[in-house]
Amino acid sequence: MRRHMLSLVTLFALATAGGVQAGDIHGHHLTCSYNSDYDMQVQPQGIAFARSDGHPGDVFMHDGKLRVDGRNVTVSDEDAARLREYEREVRDLLPAVAGIARDGVDIGYSALATVVATLSENGDERTRLLHDLRDRHGEAMHHIDGTLGQGRWKAGDGSDLFGNELQDTVADTVGDITRDVLKDALSGDAGRLASLQARTESLDSTIDKAVDAPAEKLGQRAEALCPRLSHLQQLQQQFQFRLPNGERLQLIDTNMERPDKASYAQR
Numbered sequence: 001m002r003r004h005m006l007s008l009v010t011l012f013a014l015a016t017a018g019g020v021q022a023g024d025i026h027g028h029h030l031t032c033s034y035n036s037d038y039d040m041q042v043q044p045q046g047i048a049f050a051r052s053d054g055h056p057g058d059v060f061m062h063d064g065k066l067r068v069d070g071r072n073v074t075v076s077d078e079d080a081a082r083l084r085e086y087e088r089e090v091r092d093l094l095p096a097v098a099g100i101a102r103d104g105v106d107i108g109y110s111a112l113a114t115v116v117a118t119l120s121e122n123g124d125e126r127t128r129l130l131h132d133l134r135d136r137h138g139e140a141m142h143h144i145d146g147t148l149g150q151g152r153w154k155a156g157d158g159s160d161l162f163g164n165e166l167q168d169t170v171a172d173t174v175g176d177i178t179r180d181v182l183k184d185a186l187s188g189d190a191g192r193l194a195s196l197q198a199r200t201e202s203l204d205s206t207i208d209k210a211v212d213a214p215a216e217k218l219g220q221r222a223e224a225l226c227p228r229l230s231h232l233q234q235l236q237q238q239f240q241f242r243l244p245n246g247e248r249l250q251l252i253d254t255n256m257e258r259p260d261k262a263s264y265a266q267r
Contacts, residue, residue, distance in 0.1 A: 032225075066083055076240055079241050089231060
């Protein structure tokens with residue numbers, strides 16, 4: 001993990017940029033990148049995929065049977081076995097994704113709480129900020145429990161949860177802290193300036209200890225999902241049945257541009 005150069009410049013940068021990206025939290029980068037424009041619902045009676053734009057719009061699979069846009073699709077015994085494997089893999093995958101999401105939120109909000117506890121000198125303001133972070137943390141966890149935790153994945157939901165929400169929290173929190181820090185920095189009081197410098201210098205090591213190891217382990221867990229996602233794509237490539245337009249069903253895809261990405265299917 002790279003050092004968190006938490007000087008006044010960094011604080012201003014965080015506030016004006018509206019937050020940090022995942023790469024700013026730790027240095028682990030995934031070797032795979034997959035996406036899907038389907039919402040997904042894992043149910044006891046099967047798995048439903050749905051999207052409002054593109055064809056097919058609705059896909060349902062269970063126990064080797066397939067229904068596309070309300071019509072049953074005849075598949076071979078080999079494809080039925082692939083569909084069962086696909087369904088089983090998705091059922092196992094979603095709880096793993098939910099666990100990673102929960103731990104990621106915990107790490108992010110823990111880091112912010114550490115910044116507040118270290119840099120906010122005003123006791124009442126520090127308490128208010130920590131309570132606000134606790135509430136936002138709880139809301140994020142509630143969101144995960146109500147979606148991924150219930151077997152529901154909405155396309156684009158990850159970026160909202162880990163991007164917009166966390167960035168808004170960072171912007172609000174750092175904006176409040178910056179005001180306190182500026183008062184110390186501009187006060188001309190040697191004692192306050194020395195205290196600010198000591199708090200700033202201690203923050204780097206404090207966050208590293210609190211975040212480095214959990215973030216690295218989280219990155220490794222996320223990395224472990226790559227072969228499983230690759231396996232799903234391989235199963236899609238092996239499907240012998242075709243959609244009414246002659247294309248192969250493809251529910252997930254590598255994060256690459258296609259000439260006709262709306263179809264999310266490959267011949």
